[in-house]
Amino acid sequence: MFDITALCKAAKKASYGICAADSNQKNAALSEIALAISKRRAEIIFENEKDLENAKKSGMSESMIDRLSLTDKRIDGIIEGILQVTELPDPSGRVLSEEVRPNGLKITKISVPIGVIGIIYESRPNVTADAAALCIKSGNAVILKGGKEAINSNRILCKIMRDAVSKAGLSEDTVCFVDSVSREDTAALMKMKDYVDLLIPRGGAGLIRATVENSLIPVIETGTGNCHIYVDEHADEKKALDIIFNAKTSRVSVCNAAESLLIHESRLGLLDKIKERLDQKSVSLYCSSACFNALSSKEKVFLATEEDYYTEYLDYKMSVKEVSSLSDAIAHINEHSSHHSECIVTENEEAAALFLKGVDSAAVYHNASTRFTDGFEFGLGAEIGISTQKMHARGPMGLSELNTYKFVIKGNGQIR
Amino acid sequence: MFDITALCKAAKKASYGICAADSNQKNAALSEIALAISKRRAEIIFENEKDLENAKKSGMSESMIDRLSLTDKRIDGIIEGILQVTELPDPSGRVLSEEVRPNGLKITKISVPIGVIGIIYESRPNVTADAAALCIKSGNAVILKGGKEAINSNRILCKIMRDAVSKAGLSEDTVCFVDSVSREDTAALMKMKDYVDLLIPRGGAGLIRATVENSLIPVIETGTGNCHIYVDEHADEKKALDIIFNAKTSRVSVCNAAESLLIHESRLGLLDKIKERLDQKSVSLYCSSACFNALSSKEKVFLATEEDYYTEYLDYKMSVKEVSSLSDAIAHINEHSSHHSECIVTENEEAAALFLKGVDSAAVYHNASTRFTDGFEFGLGAEIGISTQKMHARGPMGLSELNTYKFVIKGNGQIR
Known part of the structure; x- marks a missing residue:
């Protein structure tokens, strides 16, 4: 049986590794991923074919089947997207403010990765690689939960990314894949507050509502636009x-x-x-x-x-x-x-x-x-979604929005 | 029967008024509140006595009774706190970034109030005035839900604040009071996602857990410190x-x-x-x-x-x-x-x-x-709580953390 708790614990552990990684290491991991996807595209297309066959059997609409399809051109697009992310500035470690207080304490507010980000999404398998690339670049571990219609495509993409990340010297659990189509596992993921720091649902209004209603983890609602x-x-x-x-x-x-x-x-x-x-x-x-x-x-x-x-x-x-x-x-x-x-x-x-x-x-x-x-269009270079709520991030979310901050305080024995 | 939906709708409506108010209007409202609390302190002490009597009857501990008590000195402290908030800079309307894109669109990221903030808290009635002052100064409407042991004190404080805010030309619903001790009303408040933008629970671990588990509204967890x-x-x-x-x-x-x-x-x-x-x-x-x-x-x-x-x-x-x-x-x-x-x-x-x-x-x-x-101690001037989660705000939350942002885009007919 699929063990969602073990998966989330592994992601949490891996998050401390990627959090401590420098820009070069994170870019190296992204380059390895891009290379591996390029080299192993035959495997991807083979697995994607299975999803497409199942989709046809189930009577999925032409436009949905098109969204699901990973052609050579789309795989090139995925690779191109990942390489673009390597070019973007690292959002972590920026000094947001710095002050020496009258008592001599030096308080620095500094941007840091969020930790473990869960992405729950539907249909398009491109999201698997796009979201993972943005999470890695921003120093986070990612848990990917795609739709059941793309399970074979998503599984092989995650396997390739895990191998590549590991080759780059990071834990393979930096990229975790929920290899399950059970709703119970999705519901269980939403309760993993001790290990997952943020959930981003990407999909229709139903998915977003279900996530907000069931999650104990903070949720950023995205992409509903009236x-x-x-x-x-x-x-x-x-x-x-x-x-x-x-x-x-x-x-x-x-x-x-x-x-x-x-x-x-x-x-x-x-x-x-x-x-x-x-x-x-x-x-x-x-x-x-x-x-x-x-x-x-x-x-x-x-x-x-x-x-x-x-x-x-x-x-x-x-x-x-x-x-x-x-x-x-x-x-x-x-x-x-x-x-x-x-x-x-x-x-x-x-x-x-x-x-x-x-x-x-x-x-x-x-x-x-x-x-x-x-x-x-806003010049963020990439986007993980468009937030329609007001907490943390509003509007287009780029790499900076996949970071939080911490206060680092240096003293020489100050007491209160 | 107490109508929580009507209350939340009224707060939402009032939030558009306070959001549009300038610093002078907000400071005027705070000054009116400070003046009214000072003038009407006999009423406050009278109502607080009722709470203290009930507390003694119920066998509340000495230290809890002390926390509940509003002495003349404590009321002076409340007034002083409100006046200090008037001195702080207005967090709204700050330009966070500004850029003219190659297509001529000017995109400005600007700090704005969150909207309606619900504060769910226990015991100390000082929180009633402190939290309201911070919400008003940051341009938000506030819904106050205090503990049942302080209901008389909280009710009179809210009444005084509503009168004062109204005298300053803002809607009295800028400060809303959940005049109910029913758990059902608290639970219902947590579902008012269409009208309330943020919930901040202030109290013990049990209150915070219950809020996270039941709320559909984004929650900022505060104040658990191991x-x-x-x-x-x-x-x-x-x-x-x-x-x-x-x-x-x-x-x-x-x-x-x-x-x-x-x-x-x-x-x-x-x-x-x-x-x-x-x-x-x-x-x-x-x-x-x-x-x-x-x-x-x-x-x-x-x-x-x-x-x-x-x-x-x-x-x-x-x-x-x-x-x-x-x-x-x-x-x-x-x-x-x-x-x-x-x-x-x-x-x-x-x-x-x-x-x-x-x-x-x-x-x-x-x-x-x-x-x-x-x-x-961090130089924020005031604090609504200390966030122990990573979304939106982390660590001590001052006025700035009671704002979100919006993107204002000015064009001359650009299309995509």
Whole structure:
């Protein structure tokens, strides 16, 4: 039987080793991983084939099967990603503040790895290597728990990474793999508070909710995006049309895509043009009655329910509602949003300032698409997820967010 | 019946008001509170008397009754504390980083209040005012849930604070009081994830465990301190004696007091002197067999069980164990500690560096008492608690740790 406690204990022990490793050692481990994945790609493709066959048998959709597939090109992408992580600065050991107190104590606040990070994810086996690379670079041990549909792919990737890490002189348990598809083991992992310091669920709303509800370990919620575009009274028409079209349709399946349009009641005349633009991608609109009535064509136009305004469609669908003031827009967003990314389109600086201050979301935009909320676009170099909660990290999480800090105090016998 | 959902919704609504308030408004609210507490102290003492009477009837210990008591002097202390908080810098609105990306987007990372903070605490009614002051100054609404033994004192303090905050032009719901002694209401509060952004339990290990186990809201665990002093092979004798005596006995009931002594096996000869010093305060020692045997006097000396090494005594008791190496000391601490504060006593800089790096605790000391882990001693000006976990805040939490951040992105029509 799979022993989740033993696995977590092993990860904890390994975490002290990787925590003490210097940048060269961590980069060497990443280089070994990249090399090993390249050399052993035939094994990866062989194991991935098993997952793909099972997926076909189970009647998985084409798009899901595509996500699951590890082609030569995707393996090259994984390797490229790992090598990029070696180029990033080491987030650990930075002096965040330093002070000599009146009693002579020197107090230094210094960034340090978190310890053991558990990643619970669905489907895409790329995450296995991406997440491990970010954890290693940031000095953490990682416990990987992927979806059952990718178990063969994930198992071989973890085996290759464990071998490589060991070759680089670190404990193989720096990368731990939950080789189980049992829900009991996942539930048990969430209780391993003594050994696991952080859980990051990556996947749909159901996975995230289940993790929050069952975990005793601190959780960072990621990637739910009911993002809003607010077209203000003073919006520039072209900017509004471009931003709405881009934010809604450039990639509908991602968390930073817009899901809801708010429009000042004085600008309802713009709705026909907005719809015309969105018609290029056959976007359905779920409208308040005022917006419904303002639209000339009712093709793909529906009346919204209150539920629509809370919905992250991840599809060619958008909810649409008028507001009678900026403060109504802010209040609506704070009530309905998942607090990911929201945008105001306006030429009025005062309105923009009020929106940016009043909207309680990780990323707030003035005249730009919400699609920019992303670790690479923000210049973090990489991203383990986009946090939609407020503790520890908010918005795109890079290597720095996989560190905590400690206080180091040097004295010469001081007592209190 | 008490309606916890309505209370949390009201706090959420009020949080948007206090979030938008500037430093002057927040300081004005704090001044109003300080003034009102001073003016209405007769009411406070009257209500506190009720709690004291109930406590005496229920047979509460003298020391607990003392903690519960609000004397004129203590009320002066509360007022003084609030006025000190007005003097501290506003943690919100600080630019944490700022960058113009190649596409022209200006991305600013800015500190902002967390939103609604729930404080669940036991006994001392001072916490009611202290915690509210820190939350207000940091721009947060606060929900206060105190212990049932202080319900009358807490109720009047909250009433006074709500009146004062309202007089200063902020919503009275900036300070919310859970006027209930039912466990169901406390449990319900812990599920109010849509309205409450953070829970901070302040109290014993049982309260903290119950909060972690039941909360869907992120929790910051505070104040459990199984702190260690390690006397290294190269320890200075005087420093070792002073630090052990101070860390163990200067105040036994606090979380930064030392609970466990590790001593290098080459220094067992020091144990008699350590005991002699600790005998001044009648400290009982719970020893490994080697340490037991090394002690000449067995008075107040006992053999330790494994359980002792995990125990936060909060009493004139200390566990004692020899280690055969520095790495054994580090491993023992990482296994048994609550990750609060630990100290190495040594004149060897290399040993100190290894200890400070390898020990996984919030505060790690070289040649100084663990008793310094404290918001005031660290120069934070005030403290809402000492975090023993790694997410968001670690060690003493001041005003800055009651803020999160958001990304503000300014563009001129950028799309991706």
